[in-house]
Amino acid sequence: MWTTLLDLVLPRTCPGCGAAVPWCASCAAVLGGRPRRVLPPPTDDASDVPPAYALTRYRGPVRAAVLAAKEHGRRDLPAVLGDALGAALVRLTAVSVVLAPLWLVPAPTRPAAARRRGGDPMTAMARAAATVAVAAGLPSGVAPCLSTGRGARDSVGLDAAARRANLQGRVRWHGRAAPPSGAPVVLLDDVLTTGATAAAAAAVLHRRGHPVQAVLTLAAVPPMAR
Numbered sequence: 001m002w003t004t005l006l007d008l009v010l011p012r013t014c015p016g017c018g019a020a021v022p023w024c025a026s027c028a029a030v031l032g033g034r035p036r037r038v039l040p041p042p043t044d045d046a047s048d049v050p051p052a053y054a055l056t057r058y059r060g061p062v063r064a065a066v067l068a069a070k071e072h073g074r075r076d077l078p079a080v081l082g083d084a085l086g087a088a089l090v091r092l093t094a095v096s097v098v099l100a101p102l103w104l105v106p107a108p109t110r111p112a113a114a115r116r117r118g119g120d121p122m123t124a125m126a127r128a129a130a131t132v133a134v135a136a137g138l139p140s141g142v143a144p145c146l147s148t149g150r151g152a153r154d155s156v157g158l159d160a161a162a163r164r165a166n167l168q169g170r171v172r173w174h175g176r177a178a179p180p181s182g183a184p185v186v187l188l189d190d191v192l193t194t195g196a197t198a199a200a201a202a203a204v205l206h207r208r209g210h211p212v213q214a215v216l217t218l219a220a221v222p223p224m225a226r
């Protein structure tokens with residue numbers, strides 16, 4: 001209830017620049033380009049990471065928006081950010097990097113963290129992305145079939161080795177939310193940092209018979225191809 005009241009009382013300002021709109025056109029334009037390949041991160045498990053694409057580097061207005069959605073309870077932002085992922089999926093499909101039907105799997109979060117944040121932002125982003133893809137004529141569905149189990153800490157502030165240790169074996173599978181048997185999937189995340197989360201999630205999906213066509217994120221910490 002408090003969240004609802006605050007929603008009514010507090011003005012929604014752009015997390016990127018403070019403009020008096022929830023997410024202004026010039027900050028949104030940062031996510032408007034074509035998705036670019038994230039260069040393989042320099043980790044020893046890079047070979048486990050499916051091809052990863054991102055819309056921008058993790059900085060500036062997009063970093064501010066991701067943090068506002070994830071850490072500061074801006075529940076209106078995931079759907080807006082998800083629109084950009086949807087447009088990116090349409091572009092990736094046009095160049096056959098991914099093939100429809102698109103089964104979108106949100107990157108795993110901790111269920112408790114998701115509840116505290118008033119719903120899982122990644123699932124909200126994936127639903128918005130699917131809506132954009134469907135509007136463009138691509139059959140799409142969202143399969144929130146992964147979570148991180150009890151004991152997994154939030155990965156903020158951990159280095160690559162610590163993230164690997166943190167995630168290893170802690171990605172949980174939820175069969176009731178799974179895509180149809182054998183369906184290839186696209187893994188969606190807000191930020192690709194070391195690739196450890198993507199690698200752990202892809203390993204579980206692969207083991208369950210779902211090849212990962214690509215990982216698509218809003219932003220990447222490692223460099224991207226031109």
Ligand SMILES: [Zn+2]
Pocket residue numbers: 014015016017018019023024025026027028061
């Ligand atoms: Zn702005």
